[in-house]
Amino acid sequence: MSSVSSPRRHWLKAALLAPGAGVVLTAPVVAAELPEPASLADELIQAQAQGNPLLVIVTLRGCPFCKIATENYLIPLRREQGVPIVQINMRSGQAIQGFGGAAQTHASLSQLWGIKVAPTVLFFGRGGVEVAERLVGGYLPDFYGAYLDERVRVARLALRG
Numbered sequence: 001m002s003s004v005s006s007p008r009r010h011w012l013k014a015a016l017l018a019p020g021a022g023v024v025l026t027a028p029v030v031a032a033e034l035p036e037p038a039s040l041a042d043e044l045i046q047a048q049a050q051g052n053p054l055l056v057i058v059t060l061r062g063c064p065f066c067k068i069a070t071e072n073y074l075i076p077l078r079r080e081q082g083v084p085i086v087q088i089n090m091r092s093g094q095a096i097q098g099f100g101g102a103a104q105t106h107a108s109l110s111q112l113w114g115i116k117v118a119p120t121v122l123f124f125g126r127g128g129v130e131v132a133e134r135l136v137g138g139y140l141p142d143f144y145g146a147y148l149d150e151r152v153r154v155a156r157l158a159l160r161g
Contacts, residue, residue, distance in 0.1 A: 034070060034078070034087040036106070039097035044124060047084035053123045053131055053155035055085040058110050060118035065138030069119045073148055083152060090115055099128025121148065123155040131158035
């Protein structure tokens with residue numbers, strides 16, 4: 001199995017076969033990001049209304065594995081399957097409302113959840129309870145997509161049960 005995701009593989013093939021493919025264009029590279037919510041409770045309500053769990057990726061600014069997980073797996077999952085996914089920065093002092101409604105920071109939530117490795121993806125269901133095993137780290141590119149898909153499947157089943 002290739003470490004390059006399917007959408008990226010198609011983009012690379014198209015870029016290489018395009019007229020003028022030998023020309024190098026200089027444009028700023030903008031990293032794609034997921035939204036950083038103001039309220040996890042509100043995000044969870046919206047996710048449940050769609051019959052989905054809420055996925056939360058805990059990231060760290062400058063983390064290359066976080067970038068790969070976000071851009072190659074989570075953003076496509078959100079775009080193609082409509083899975084609600086938000087991002088929390090494990091060292092940020094940015095304010096956020098937790099599942100219970102209390103004001104917290106990204107860093108305090110990360111600490112409360114016991115996050116020690118970025119990226120970590122959590123799968124939340126009713127009441128802000130985790131409904132699938134966490135996906136910790138991003139260093140298995142050949143299997144990351146399969147692990148992510150399986151956990152989303154398990155989380156959706158937990159919501160139905």
